Amino acid sequence: MSKKNVNRAITVRFSASDYNRIVHDAEQKNGSVAEHIRAIISANDEQLSLDQRLVDLERRITNKTFSIVCAVANLSEHEREMVKMRLNGGK
Incomplete structure (x- = not known):
């Protein structure tokens, strides 16, 4: 991050060991x-983004797997919806 983009200050207290x-x-x-703390914040933001991408990927894989299993089991649309409701705790 270039210094010209840095224009706000924050004061933070840390424990002695963290400091x-x-x-x-x-x-x-x-x-x-300051540079190190900025890097820590940036790394944390990247990790949160990666975590969300992994959650999204897991959801897509689960949906695809569910569709494949339903197709192999030759379930009707009604049966698929019933199974989906049971898997989601009856919701």
Whole structure:
């Protein structure tokens, strides 16, 4: 992130152990504490995005598998809906 995009400050209090770990990690990467915290936030955002993508992928795989199983079992639309309701806890 370029410095021209940085225009707001936030003050945060950390426990001594967290502070020491953050400073140590920043020093290991030859960067400033602020840069390191920005990188941590960015990595967290990327992880949340990845987690959501995995949830979406799991949902698509489950739906495809359900469709395949229903086709193999030769279920009618009504039977499919009944099975889907049972799998969703009767909802």
